Amino acid sequence: MDRISEMVYESLLGERLSPVPGIANEFAPGSICDQLYENVQKAYQRLRIKLGIENEDRDIEIMLQELSSIQRILCLKMYHYGAMSQQEDLLQQKASF
Secondary structure, X not given: OOHHXXXXXXXXXXXXXXXXXXXXXXXXXXXXXHHHXXXXXXXXXXXXXXXXXXXXXXXXXXXXXXXXXXXXXHHHHHHHHHHHHHHHHHHHHHHOO
């Protein structure tokens, strides 16, 4: 993927010191993603208690990391497909003149 899509993705996650203008941090305190992530963390803690695990569980950590990787791939592809669609729309508009 190109650097622009990476920058947009990192801005969405709040990972950039200088976010892309116009791109909101979707994990800002109080946001829906922030609340959902907090729910994930609480469920993780409850699971650790149920399983009697004191420290981080490697398998659960792998699951969370892999789901995050899947999310990243899909988000970047969606950005790419959106950019392709916009280019096609512009080409069609030019062809109609």
